Amino acid sequence: MYVAQPIAWTEAGVVMLDQRRLPAEEISYTYTDYRDVAKAIREMVIRGAPAIGVAAAMGVALAARHSPAKSVAELRAEMPAIYDLLAKTRPTAVDLFWALERMDRKFNELLSANADLDTIRREMVAEAKLVHLEKKATDEAIGRFGAAFMPKEGLVMTQCNAGALATAGIGTALGVIRVAVEQGKNLHVLVPETRPYLQGARLTAWELLKGGIPLTLITDNMVGHFLKTAQVKAIVTGADRIAANGDTANKIGTYQIAVLAKENNVPFYIAAPISTFDLAIPDGDSIPIEERSAEEVTHIQGVRIAPDVPAAHPAFDVTPARYIAGIITERGVAHAPYAEALRDLATTPRPALSTAH
């Protein structure tokens, strides 16, 4: 089945598919400067929590590889500014900070081992490639655990885009649907368009079409109607950050879908890697919500659709844990009470994820 490739490390640099242009055009850019990678994350050339993490790891690797530093000490002095620029690109998705911490840990290990400059440059690139490979293996494990929660046949719903474009693997929520279909389940996906950035209409619809999975695109204000009348059997979405009590930030609109799901007795699942957990924060109230430009609300693809009035654009909302039937991860599925279940999953010894490809 077709799997989109939003990002790849190549000898020429980091190649990214411009998700702002999909589905109309498939255009890629090659970046050799970490500052351009930071801009690409901020401006949504690449988006989706795990894919942002992969991009950040590759940004750090590019910085190490192309730094003008002539000594390990000079490179070390440059690193804080590199992490800082990448960390300031998008505030909600915790995968970004997870990836930067991981790259920093690797850098410090290399320093402790007295690695020389060439070795550090090479090993930082290898670590970023490993982050990417592990994301792919993680998605596949999430898909296997999650497929069991999909019905044998019928309608399922998602939100935003939590597919290959968003993870650089097979996707989390769409990975669950994809594996279920590969297992022979006969699913039809209801795809809310996901205003204002239209990740559902532009990206999820494109991925499902390319993958040959039947779908129907709906506008966001049709969600309640279809949950009440259309026998939707399950909903699965991704996540940008999961607090210690299970409260989950995801694309704006997810909260209302979860509430309507409860009202209509439709199970609502989150599919996300453990790198999305933020167990240091007690609940969803502490999750920083990115505020994006009002122009993304007043305009669609550059065309003004509203008069020149104030508009709000919180890019994410928080779904309280009580609306979530299960959180599907690469190590298994957490159910309420989440505090204990998430802690157990996070501290389970890491199984040997197969990264062989």
Ligand code: MRU
């Ligand atoms: O603003 P975006 O497009 O980066 O938001 C993406 C989402 O909200 C996804 O659902 C989430 O990152 C999970 S992606 C597997």
